[in-house]
Amino acid sequence: MPRLEPSPGAPTPLIGRVADEDPLCRAEEAAARESPAGLLRALGALALLADSRRVALAVRDDYRDLLVTLRQLAADTRIEIVSVPARYPRDNDSLRCDVAAALDRLPSAYEGAPVFDALVLRDVATALDGAQQPDRLVSVVGAVSRPVTRALPLGCSIEDAVAAAGGIAAGVSAVAWVAYENGLLGGLRRDADDVVDLATRSLVILPATHPRVREDAVPLADRVRQAAAACLQCQVCREGCPVWLTRGGLQPHLLTRQLARGFAGADAPLPPDEEASALASLTCIGCGSCTLRCPSNVDPARLVRATAAQLRDSGAVVERPLPLAPRVERADRLLSLARLRQLYQPFSDAEGRHAIDPRPFTPSLVALPLRDPRGEARPALVVRGDELRRGEPVTRQTPSAVALFAPRAGVVEAIDPDRGLLLRCR
Secondary structure (H helix, E strand, O other), X not given: OOOOOOOOOOOOOEEEEEOOOOOOOOHHHHHHHHOHHHHHHHHHHHHHHHOOOOEEEEEEOOOHHHHHHHHHHOOOOOEEEEEEOOEEOOXXXXXXXXXXXXXXXXXXXXXXXXXXXXXXXXXXHHHHOOOOOOOEEEEEEEOEOOOEEEEEOOOEEHHHHHHHOOOEOOOOOOOOEEEEEOOOOOXXXXXXXXXXXXXXXXXXXXXXXXXXXXXXXXXXXXXXXXHHHHOOOOOHXXXXXXXXXXXXXXXXXXXXXXXXXXXXXXXXXXXXXXHHHHHHHHHOOOOOHHHHHOOOOOOHXXXXXXXXXXXXXXXXXXXXXXXXXXXXXXXXXXXXXXXXXXXXOOOOHHHHOOEEEEEEOOOOEEEEOOEOOOXXXXXXXXXXXXXXXXXXXXXXXXXXXXXXXXXXXXXXXEEEOOOEEEEEEO
16 A cells, blocks of 8 residues: 655645456456445545545546446545546556546656555545455456456465356366466466465466466576577567656666677676666566567566566665656557457456456455565464454554454464464354
């Protein structure tokens, strides 16, 4: 969740969003349909906290009925409902640029504006009501029997999430499958025993034989050799990079050239443009657009990530980010969701119009993390064998993490710093 810093002398613009960026994900849409008034109330409360006098809620343009509903509800408020294109990626800078363009304002007016997606606004609305922490709205799609967006408890295993979607689809091995959290291009590969956490928006399930899974299994060294042999320096990767299109700096083709020089044994100093581009890898948002566009089937995204990881390990940082200055061609260079949907074949889910199921799902076991986002231990308030009611606190709040509550009634089966707090649900 972005950090709010009240600044009465220079009010900070604030942006909310209902704009799922994955073509099969409906989690943000589901949150808005569940309580559109609640989302507006939460955004208004955050604006009051940050002393924001310029507040926008960006809604995907193909959520037409939601746009109508939200505009009616926001008519007597200072929240501006903005229609934004259904494009990928829907990163914060792209959203800031789209909001500025829709409201006929300079992009610099939204530089650094905090962005809160509909799932975060849903959590804020629940807190304002004094209610229990809600289940996570997660789209479970791909190679499952009944693609669905459903309320899953925090700590639900991915294997149980698949069960909530009817299990693995017919014709797919029940054991040879892979999950991607939050999309195929920029998402993270997960194991069956990994769990739903606060950041989970979607789970894409694919058979282990799917081309996307096989591509991810190619060793990095082979990708470097491939780049050295096949990269044409055509700059198609750069021209579709959302970071390049909004701020400049990041040029994947130069990083590819740099790695090719190293593979060939060149030890001369890097040209200035390549040195700057290497540092710019730290600004990569991990969307994978460059890899999808590459005509030579090189994987620039993976090479950029590897470069950034090495730089971070050495302590490198970007001290002065380039200003928000979108290029004229930016809007036409982002990927359409129809293009992105081709990655999911043959599991395209009727263009993403699967069911939104509000019924709660209770797995047999949930695992709540006992480490906060910084890796520090969360102090547990319960012990093994305790019987818990839904909503009872199980960890203390720390400076870097919120307290966790039992998402279901059950018995504490185990407490382990690495595996987490295991709750056997009833």
